[in-house]
Amino acid sequence: MSISHLTTQIEIGGIPVQIVRKSIKNLNLSVRPPDGHVRVAVPWQMTDDQLCSIVTSRLNWIKKHQAAFRANPRFLQHELVTGESHAVFGKRYRLEVLDRPGRPKIIWNDNTLQLCVQPGTSAEKRAALLNQWYRDRLKAEIPDLLDLWQPKVNQQVADWGIKKMKTRWGSCNIHQRRIWLNLELAKYPIECVEYVLVHELVHLLERYHNDRFKAYMNQLLPHWRRCHKILNPKPLDLEAL
Secondary structure, rough: OOOOOOHHHHHHHEEEEEEEEEEOEEEEEEEEEEOOOEEEEEEEEHHHHHEEEEEHHHHHHHHHHHHHHOOHHHHHOOOOOOOOOEEOOOOEEEEEEEEEEOEEEEEEEEOEEEEEEOOOOHHHHHHHHHHHHHHHHHHHHHHHHHHHHHHHHOOHHHHHHEEOOOOOOEEOOOOOOOOEEHHHHOOHHHHHHHHHHHHHHHHOOOOOHOOOHHHHHHHHOOOOOHHHHHHOOOEEEOOOO
């Protein structure tokens, strides 16, 4: 069986770069949220020297976009203190940390997220509480979306789950019929969650992101490209040498 892609990582100009070799015509360079990691998709035939030369010529572009992510409140490394802004399904909320005895909990109001914790709770534990809360919110949405979309796609999953992923919004194990969704999706509009779920379901019909796959997406979810752009800032496309 032929290999559809090969993923490696190198360092160019002091910046870690994820390299994905696959059957494409042009090099595709992108800087991705939330941490500004660099991903380059390249044709199989491109040499390492050609790749390094192109990426090196774009280092200023890369650093500019990484700086933009660091300056964007959506992608800041939060300390989980009062006054921070946190997104829930596309809407931003002001965080209020309340020191209270008793069991930790989060109260979700119209404009605020109240993080109720015992005095002295560490930032790590506050972050873990918020992440679990995000996980619960996302888990509550998925069953209804599956009930809606599995009949439309005419495919059933055997299992699904939520986990942190650095480079993907979702994944699909075709043989086990298992779908994973990125925990970060809980911060984006529900339409984006729906898009990723449908995207992974369609992989049960077509493994690759080819014209057949895109035709399914166009038929099932005509606005999928808009959601894709929200989740994936526009990459830099370059002609392959």
